[in-house]
Amino acid sequence: MTGARNPSVLAWRAQTDTWPRHCDSLTGFSSSPFRFLGGFSFSIWSCLVRRKKETRGKKKQKTSDRYIFFYLVNQKLGTVFCFGNEKFPGIVCLMDCAPSSSDKKTLKRWFFIDKMVGNLDPMDLKTNQASPVLTDPAPIKKSRLGIPSSLLSYSQHSSKFIMIPRKKPGMFDDVRSNGWLDAMKSSSPPRKKLIKDFNVEVASDDTDIAYFSWMLKYPSALNFFEKITNYAKNKKIAMFLDYDGTLSPIVDDPDRALMSDDMRSAVRNVAKYFPTAIISGRSRDKVYDLVGLTELYYAGSHGMDIMGPLSHTVSDDPNCVESNDQQGKEVNLFQPAREFLPLIDEVFRTLVENTKEIKGAKVENHKFCVSVHYRNVDEKNWPVIAQCVHDILKGYPRLRLTHGRKVLEVRPVIDWNKGKAVEFLLESLGLSDKNDVLPIYIGDDRTDEDAFKVLREDNRGYGILVSPVPKETSAFYSLRNPEEVMKFLNTLVKWKKQEEAKCAIDSKRSM
Numbered sequence: 083m084t085g086a087r088n089p090s091v092l093a094w095r096a097q098t099d100t101w102p103r104h105c106d107s108l109t110g111f112s113s114s115p116f117r118f119l120g121g122f123s124f125s126i127w128s129c130l131v132r133r134k135k136e137t138r139g140k141k142k143q144k145t146s147d148r149y150i151f152f153y154l155v156n157q158k159l160g161t162v163f164c165f166g167n168e169k170f171p172g173i174v175c176l177m178d179c180a181p182s183s184s185d186k187k188t189l190k191r192w193f194f195i196d197k198m199v200g201n202l203d204p205m206d207l208k209t210n211q212a213s214p215v216l217t218d219p220a221p222i223k224k225s226r227l228g229i230p231s232s233l234l235s236y237s238q239h240s241s242k243f244i245m246i247p248r249k250k251p252g253m254f255d256d257v258r259s260n261g262w263l264d265a266m267k268s269s270s271p272p273r274k275k276l277i278k279d280f281n282v283e284v285a286s287d288d289t290d291i292a293y294f295s296w297m298l299k300y301p302s303a304l305n306f307f308e309k310i311t312n313y314a315k316n317k318k319i320a321m322f323l324d325y326d327g328t329l330s331p332i333v334d335d336p337d338r339a340l341m342s343d344d345m346r347s348a349v350r351n352v353a354k355y356f357p358t359a360i361i362s363g364r365s366r367d368k369v370y371d372l373v374g375l376t377e378l379y380y381a382g383s384h385g386m387d388i389m390g391p392l393s394h395t396v397s398d399d400p401n402c403v404e405s406n407d408q409q410g411k412e413v414n415l416f417q418p419a420r421e422f423l424p425l426i427d428e429v430f431r432t433l434v435e436n437t438k439e440i441k442g443a444k445v446e447n448h449k450f451c452v453s454v455h456y457r458n459v460d461e462k463n464w465p466v467i468a469q470c471v472h473d474i475l476k477g478y479p480r481l482r483l484t485h486g487r488k489v490l491e492v493r494p495v496i497d498w499n500k501g502k503a504v505e506f507l508l509e510s511l512g513l514s515d516k517n518d519v520l521p522i523y524i525g526d527d528r529t530d531e532d533a534f535k536v537l538r539e540d541n542r543g544y545g546i547l548v549s550p551v552p553k554e555t556s557a558f559y560s561l562r563n564p565e566e567v568m569k570f571l572n573t574l575v576k577w578k579k580q581e582e583a584k585c586a587i588d589s590k591r592s593m
């Protein structure tokens with residue numbers, strides 16, 4: 083398969099009776115069914131395609147063999163993704179045959195997909211698939227901030243999950259039936275996991291197969307760097323970065339989530355060329371201390387605490403005041419949840435008190451929201467911590483819950499999130515509603531999905547999801563981990579420098 087040139091990647095509905103257009107015989111099926119991490123199943127198929135070719139107009143025929151690999155995702159929908167090359171351009175359809183054997187060698191060969199996705203531009207995919215991640219209720223249009231009509235708890239707003247309530251009456255019924263426990267279990271990628279299904283055991287590098295297939299939909303921003311910069315030519319890039327899991331690796335102790343010096347210098351360099359903001363779930367002060375760069379804009383508490391540039395386009399908002407940053411520079415301070423401060427303080431203290439007996443639980447006060455960590459809590463006690471938070475929230479109808487990576491996040495019911503923060507910052511920077519602006523948002527968590535969605539709307543910009551495992555997302559591209567994020571940032575700076583050098587040469591020539 084290494085000889086494959088000009089690869090194409092096609093997706094279409096399965097047909098059961100069509101033979102490949104460019105082949106004379108098709109033999110040697112093998113298949114491997116899996117259950118994907120998200121729970122849906124897919125099969126990998128390979129087949130040997132034999133094609134007879136006439137050589138140089140002579141009658142003599144030459145046969146050429148090619149393997150074609152394709153896989154079937156979500157058998158119910160019958161969606162087939164197929165990989166071909168110039169000679170066999172992916173016109174292979176599903177034959178009427180059932181998965182029978184597993185072939186590990188075949189699976190290994192399947193790694194060629196990594197090379198072959200090069201032709202696919204996710205912008206072309208026009209996928210409208212709704213993301214099943216937990217996100218905020220739909221924003222109320224035409225208002226910067228609105229309180230949702232209902233003050234019901236968060237999970238009741240989320241219609242994207244089909245929750246199957248379990249009938250058994252028990253102690254933790256609330257958190258089982260409202261989906262909190264399921265969300266908690268799926269809230270952070272497992273570290274090296276065995277996938278057992280259909281007697282196929284898949285481990286370590288085999289999990290990469292699932293990842294590579296996912297990358298067809300969310301290709302690596304490094305592999306697609308040229309595509310990104312082609313699109314960015316003559317545009318002003320605005321960079322938005324999440325902190326935990328994006329600039330710093332996920333660690334057990336949130337206080338030790340430090341950013342490396344190399345990453346810091348990568349971010350500093352990015353900020354030299356592009357307006358750059360950090361948008362974090364942490365409090366603005368905490369994330370500022372961790373990043374330590376004065377040249378950036380900071381939005382803490384999931385965007386509910388923004389220190390942005392002094393701007394008259396947003397300063398008429400009642401939640402926006404003029405202030406000074408740590409260096410005494412005049413800035414705008416936007417705090418749409420200011421009235422919730424006493425409530426957040428109170429619920430923080432209650433949460434600390436009520437979870438103190440749960441070993442490993444940690445509660446953080448992030449000024450406009452509170453984080454309840456369960457990463458270090460024994461899994462058998464997750465229902466206990468979930469029920470505890472749930473019971474407390476029952477007394478606070480103006481607060482709601484969202485899920486992060488092994489963290490329950492309590493926040494005001496206001497219609498504000500990281501996506502809105504991106505819009506607010508673009509407006510403050512005078513970069514909204516402009517065709518020559520390309521916002522890029524890099525983040526790893528469910529709360530970052532709000533920002534990805536905002537950028538996906540009307541193809542406004544690129545969301546890049548940082549994840550080492552397949553995840554449903556509204557992002558366009560992916561990166562595996564903070565190291566890849568750093569590489570991406572450095573490559574972007576290098577590209578920008580080259581562009582500027584080219585411009586300088588061009589303008590000298592034209593003088």
Ligand SMILES: O=P(O)(O)OC[C@H]1O[C@H](O[C@H]2O[C@H](CO)[C@@H](O)[C@H](O)[C@H]2O)[C@H](O)[C@@H](O)[C@@H]1O
Pocket residue numbers: 324325326327331332333334335336337339361362363364446448453455457486487488489491527529
């Ligand atoms: O929006 P972010 O900047 O990504 O912040 C989200 C949460 O990040 C922190 O928690 C996460 O990272 C910790 C350190 O690696 C990890 O221990 C924890 O399990 C993760 O959820 C932060 O502590 C939270 O308060 C933020 O909400």
